[in-house]
Amino acid sequence: MSNELDYLSRRVALGKLSRRDFLGRAAALGVTTVFANSLLSSAALAEGPVKGGTLKAGMQGGASTDSLDPATWQSQVPYKFGRQWGEQLVEIQPDGKLNPKLATEWGSSDDAKVWTFKIRKGVQFHDGKEMTPDDVVATMERHSDANSKSGALGVMGGIESVKKDGDTVIFTLKEANADLPFLMDDYHLMIQPGGGKDKPTAGIGTGPYKVVTDEPGVRHIGTKFPNYWDGDKRGHAEQIEIIVINDATARTAALQSGQVHMINRVEPKIVDLVKRVPGVTIQNVAGKGHYVFIAHCNTAPFDNMDLRLALKYAMNREEMVKTILRGYGSVGNDTPINKAYPLFSDDIEQRKYDPDKAAFHYKKSGHDGAVLLRTSDVAFPGAIDAAQLYQQSAAKAGITIEVKREPGDGYWSQVWNKQPFSESYWGGRPTQDQMFSTAYYSKADWNDTRFFNEKFDKLLLQARGELDEAKRKAMYRDMNVIVRDEGGVIVPMFNDFIDATSKKVGGWVPDGNQEMSGGYALSRCWLIA
Amino acid sequence: MSTPVLKLVAQRIAMGVLLLLAVSVLIFVGTQILPGDVAQSILGQSATPQALENLRRDMGLNDPAYIRYFRWLGGILTGNLGTALSSGQDIATSLKDRLWNTLFLASAAAVVSVPLAIGLGLLAVRYRNGPVDKIISGLGLASTSLPEFFTGYLLIYFVAVQLQWFPSVSTVYEGMPFGERLSAIALPVTVLTLVVLAHMMRMTRAAILNVMQSAYIETAELKGLTPLQIITRHAFPNAIAPIVNVVMLNLAFLIVGVVVVEVIFVYPGMGQYLVDHVAKRDVPVVQACGLVFAAVYISLNIVADIVAIVSNPRLRHPK
Numbered sequence: 001m002s003n004e005l006d007y008l009s010r011r012v013a014l015g016k017l018s019r020r021d022f023l024g025r026a027a028a029l030g031v032t033t034v035f036a037n038s039l040l041s042s043a044a045l046a047e048g049p050v051k052g053g054t055l056k057a058g059m060q061g062g063a064s065t066d067s068l069d070p071a072t073w074q075s076q077v078p079y080k081f082g083r084q085w086g087e088q089l090v091e092i093q094p095d096g097k098l099n100p101k102l103a104t105e106w107g108s109s110d111d112a113k114v115w116t117f118k119i120r121k122g123v124q125f126h127d128g129k130e131m132t133p134d135d136v137v138a139t140m141e142r143h144s145d146a147n148s149k150s151g152a153l154g155v156m157g158g159i160e161s162v163k164k165d166g167d168t169v170i171f172t173l174k175e176a177n178a179d180l181p182f183l184m185d186d187y188h189l190m191i192q193p194g195g196g197k198d199k200p201t202a203g204i205g206t207g208p209y210k211v212v213t214d215e216p217g218v219r220h221i222g223t224k225f226p227n228y229w230d231g232d233k234r235g236h237a238e239q240i241e242i243i244v245i246n247d248a249t250a251r252t253a254a255l256q257s258g259q260v261h262m263i264n265r266v267e268p269k270i271v272d273l274v275k276r277v278p279g280v281t282i283q284n285v286a287g288k289g290h291y292v293f294i295a296h297c298n299t300a301p302f303d304n305m306d307l308r309l310a311l312k313y314a315m316n317r318e319e320m321v322k323t324i325l326r327g328y329g330s331v332g333n334d335t336p337i338n339k340a341y342p343l344f345s346d347d348i349e350q351r352k353y354d355p356d357k358a359a360f361h362y363k364k365s366g367h368d369g370a371v372l373l374r375t376s377d378v379a380f381p382g383a384i385d386a387a388q389l390y391q392q393s394a395a396k397a398g399i400t401i402e403v404k405r406e407p408g409d410g411y412w413s414q415v416w417n418k419q420p421f422s423e424s425y426w427g428g429r430p431t432q433d434q435m436f437s438t439a440y441y442s443k444a445d446w447n448d449t450r451f452f453n454e455k456f457d458k459l460l461l462q463a464r465g466e467l468d469e470a471k472r473k474a475m476y477r478d479m480n481v482i483v484r485d486e487g488g489v490i491v492p493m494f495n496d497f498i499d500a501t502s503k504k505v506g507g508w509v510p511d512g513n514q515e516m517s518g519g520y521a522l523s524r525c526w527l528i529a
Numbered sequence: 530m531s532t533p534v535l536k537l538v539a540q541r542i543a544m545g546v547l548l549l550l551a552v553s554v555l556i557f558v559g560t561q562i563l564p565g566d567v568a569q570s571i572l573g574q575s576a577t578p579q580a581l582e583n584l585r586r587d588m589g590l591n592d593p594a595y596i597r598y599f600r601w602l603g604g605i606l607t608g609n610l611g612t613a614l615s616s617g618q619d620i621a622t623s624l625k626d627r628l629w630n631t632l633f634l635a636s637a638a639a640v641v642s643v644p645l646a647i648g649l650g651l652l653a654v655r656y657r658n659g660p661v662d663k664i665i666s667g668l669g670l671a672s673t674s675l676p677e678f679f680t681g682y683l684l685i686y687f688v689a690v691q692l693q694w695f696p697s698v699s700t701v702y703e704g705m706p707f708g709e710r711l712s713a714i715a716l717p718v719t720v721l722t723l724v725v726l727a728h729m730m731r732m733t734r735a736a737i738l739n740v741m742q743s744a745y746i747e748t749a750e751l752k753g754l755t756p757l758q759i760i761t762r763h764a765f766p767n768a769i770a771p772i773v774n775v776v777m778l779n780l781a782f783l784i785v786g787v788v789v790v791e792v793i794f795v796y797p798g799m800g801q802y803l804v805d806h807v808a809k810r811d812v813p814v815v816q817a818c819g820l821v822f823a824a825v826y827i828s829l830n831i832v833a834d835i836v837a838i839v840s841n842p843r844l845r846h847p848k
Binding site: 058065066067069072146147148149151153201213216218219243244246249253254256257258259260409445 | 578579580583584613617618627682685693697702792802806808
């Protein structure tokens with residue numbers, strides 16, 4: 001079978017190409033309809049889960065400083081490995097809805113202040129012990145301890161107490177939060193025996209794979225856990241392996257030469273080249289991650305709303321998506337929320353590049369001289385180029401942007417969230433409430449635009465306690481409009497997650513919650529025999 | 530061995546130890562003036578002030594610098610390198626594996642490149658200024674002038690992706706069969722060989738040519754020895770000191786300077802380990818790696834010195 005046909009029939013099996021389109025293209029390649037149809041059925045048959053084999057991923061985002069303690073996870077590799085050997089109470093689906101995981105059901109009091117999770121029975125840890133509600137309580141305690149170094153400390157901040165009651169666990173909150181179940185999907189909050197209090201780095205969880213080799217920054221291996229509770233749904237390969245390959249070229253070469261079956265972070269720059277490699281499929285999915293230009297609303301000259309508006313109108317979003325993302329993304333609307341979020345309102349007017357309006361507001365702001373923008377390679381891929389594009393589009397509106405390139409080393413501690421105008425990125429959060437609470441609430445630690453808006457804060461707290469979805473949606477719409485018009489954030493683009501798989505990989509599920517099929521690629525996919 | 534030689538050797542070693550102590554001070558001071566804060570770097574973009582504060586207190590970052598220096602030096606002298614701040618692992622244990630991997634790669638590269646370089650150097654002298662000499666020198670210089678990442682990517686593309694002879698990912702691990710291990714490191718060894726070859730070869734050539742001007746070479750010629758015999762019996766032994774010097778320099782490079790090659794081929798050596806920990810401001814690990822690198826460098830140079838002393842008949846047989 002020619003590589004082209006092979007590729008096309010796999011696209012059909014993945015649902016990315018219709019049958020009719022396939023037959024049309026096959027005809028164009030000089031293949032009869034009968035033969036093309038037979039190709040299709042064999043591709044579809046090959047799509048049933050296949051058991052066994054070693055599924056390997058080459059991934060960016062691992063270092064020899066990584067640890068198996070979920071509280072310390074920051075980067076892609078330990079976190080994605082964790083998703084295979086550990087589990088949370090709930091799991092967010094590709095459609096943004098919650099699925100039960102270690103909790104079977106949950107509900108709240110009428111004021112959304114007390115939440116009850118029923119804990120699943122008959123779930124075994126890798127060390128043979130049965131998971132109990134006590135383990136859940138201990139896990140939550142470890143991550144909410146003020147002395148803990150957990151990355152979930154911010155998430156746990158709103159929780160007053162966690163208690164066991166029979167086979168349920170009861171969360172009492174300081175303030176109402178209709179989104180609490182979503183917070184439980186946080187990858188730090190994987191349930192460990194005894195909460196991981198004694199041995200946080202033991203690497204024992206309830207996931208489909210158990211840890212057999214953990215060499216930080218080199219490779220991580222898991223083998224199938226025979227007593228996994230969710231049996232056939234997850235964990236098809238006998239063994240999974242993550243090889244840390246931080247260099248983009250080496251990662252692509254490893255996929256091409258068949259040393260790994262899937263890779264993450266294909267750079268937009270080379271996607272079109274990788275696409276042409278026989279047997280390789282690009283898996284891109286729109287997500288919640290976005291790149292931002294952040295201005296401090298309380299620092300001169302950015303405390304002037306007209307200047308902020310001028311800077312927003314001076315941004316050529318289409319050009320950014322085309323040049324920086326090579327089309328693998330979508331334009332932003334100066335709010336951190338896009339259609340990937342639940343309760344998103346798509347009727348908010350899209351802000352467009354408008355040099356005249358930019359010039360008008362710039363003049364009105366009375367600002368004089370250059371505006372200093374700080375950036376760095378690490379702000380996001382292509383950040384320096386983006387700054388230069390912005391410089392040019394702003395120049396057409398008569399605004400001078402001075403670009404200062406900062407060293408990547410120390411950028412997150414010295415520039416981001418410290419300097420008044422800089423570039424950065426956000427990975428997105430499961431819900432609008434979480435995104436806003438993390439970075440736009442006036443009291444948030446990472447309020448990186450120094451946005452202090454009473455009306456916004458009030459709406460945020462109100463929406464959090466509102467269990468009526470229609471009302472919440474309206475509130476979120478108002479909040480998005482406030483951030484868009486008054487905030488200090490310029491959001492030119494939302495970036496796609498771009499991964500790639502070899503032709504040996506079956507069962508890939510597009511999942512925009514995170515890269516690598518929402519982080520579950522290694523347990524969702526299988527090796528085609 | 531005679532006393533003056535012993536005395537000289539002992540002097541060299543004592544100098545080396547002193548130098549290492551001085552380097553330890555430099556390393557410590559250097560890591561102190563790095564910008565940024567360990568706690569901030571560990572927690573990254575998602576650090577909350579509360580978590581930051583807790584971490585700083587845990588690490589005892591508030592003690593004065595000189596106290597931390599002596600605590601550290603005392604630890605090293607008793608074989609305790611401390612624990613990594615970022616992952617909480619014992620540094621000596623994880624460093625040992627990485628150092629072993631680096632030494633393995635370096636020795637494999639040395640086994641290939643040193644005899645090759647010296648052999649080619651001898652050949653170049655034998656056929657000096659002829660086409661053989663010019664081809665050897667030209668190719669050697671060309672391979673050295675190409676940056677490692679370029680040769681690395683070329684080899685990956687042709688040898689690993691197109692021909693699929695050797696893997697492009699050189700991950701090695703404990704318990705890996707020796708044959709597989711050799712196959713895994715074939716490409717990085719090739720790149721390293723190409724990088725260090727020309728330097729050693731050219732120095733060999735120059736050193737021997739220098740000796741060839743001497744009167745005793747003329748005597749040897751007159752007594753009817755073949756050119757190759759003259760080179761191997763008379764010229765080479767007298768040119769050993771400078772050759773060993775440059776060989777040792779290149780060996781040191783193979784151990785301490787291969788970060789780029791490690792990254793391209795995903796080889797779990799010391800370089801990548803050091804870079805990861807610098808990025809996380811994991812000071813104890815950075816200090817330990819720095820000291821190991823310094824020790825390697827200094828001891829290889831001591832070896833070169835000692836070989837030079839021992840191979841010098843005037844020092845071996847004093848009047």
